[in-house]
Amino acid sequence: MIRGSCLCGDIRFETAAQPQAASMCHCSQCRKQSGGIWASADVHDEDLAITGPVNxxxxxxxxxxxxxxxxxxxxFWKGxxxxxxxxxxxxxxxxxxxxxxxHIFTASKGDYYTLADGVPQQD
Ligand SMILES: [Zn+2]
Ligand SMILES: [Zn+2]
Known part of the structure; x- marks a missing residue:
């Protein structure tokens, strides 16, 4: 079981599923919203329980x-x-x-860091 929460604890989520596609996104939207690189993984909607007032x-x-x-x-991110x-x-x-x-959207990554971990990169 994976459980998570926001900083203040108003929002909580959990999943018993094995997540797919763990990645680090370097796109400009994730950079703006998170303040840096956004690391995430996917699960099917029915496997993800969310409580709290998500905006x-x-x-x-x-x-x-x-x-x-x-x-x-x-x-959260949802296509x-x-x-x-x-x-x-x-x-x-x-x-x-x-x-x-x-690593995804590396063509949009910030110029203030270098990717040197050997993990595959996608523009
Ligand atoms: Zn919060
Ligand atoms: Zn992104």
Whole structure:
């Protein structure tokens, strides 16, 4: 079981599923919203239990981004029409048991850091 929460604790989530596609996103939207690199993993919607007042921001027609209206933690990303939701690995309480498998949107990454961990990169 993976459990997570926002900084203030108003929002909690949990899943008993094995998450897919653990990644670190370097896109400009994740950078703006999180303040840096956003690490996440996906589960099917029916496997993710969320409690609390998630603020869903429609960043584009293709996706919405869920955060806590009180403390601002960026917790969820959901593609329009997709049946999965990504949750923030940084919000997991305790060990996630996961390993990041890829860096994505590296062409948009900040110029203030270098990726040298050997994990596969996708532009
Ligand atoms: Zn919060
Ligand atoms: Zn992103």
């Amino acid at each position: 869903w921001f429609e960043a584009t027609a293709k996706a919405k981004r869920g955060s806590c209206p009180r403390c601002g933690s960026f917790l 329009t029409g997709e049946d999965t939701t990504s949750f923030a690995l940084g919000a997991v309480d305790g060990n996630s048991g996961l390993r990041v498998e890829k």
